[in-house]
Amino acid sequence: MKRRDLTRHLSKYGCELLREGGSHSWWHNTLQNRRSAVPRHTEINDKLILKICKDLGIPKP
Numbered sequence: 001m002k003r004r005d006l007t008r009h010l011s012k013y014g015c016e017l018l019r020e021g022g023s024h025s026w027w028h029n030t031l032q033n034r035r036s037a038v039p040r041h042t043e044i045n046d047k048l049i050l051k052i053c054k055d056l057g058i059p060k061p
Contacts (some may be wrong), residue, residue, distance in 0.1 A: 001048055001061065003042055010038075013058040032057040 007017075010027050018028040024037040034057035039048070053060045 001044055001045055001046065005038070005039070006038065006044055006049060006052070006061070009053075009061045010056065010058070013056075015056055015058065026054075027056065029056045029058065 013029075014027045014031055015027045018026040018035060020026075021037070022041050025036055026035055027051050028035045034055060036052045038044070038052060050060055
């Protein structure tokens with residue numbers, strides 16, 4: 001999945017960009033007070049996407 005599609009999915013479910021790191025972006029789900037790192041690759045592995053969604057407490061895309 002493309003990174004921009006994942007960021008749209010995260011925003012759709014109420015997640016916000018917390019901060020930009022060196023090689024990752026930190027996203028925060030304010031409703032459940034959970035956060036996860038999203039790598040800055042153009043393509044992100046499907047297993048990693050499932051882990052990010054699970055960490056943030058949102059449904060998988």
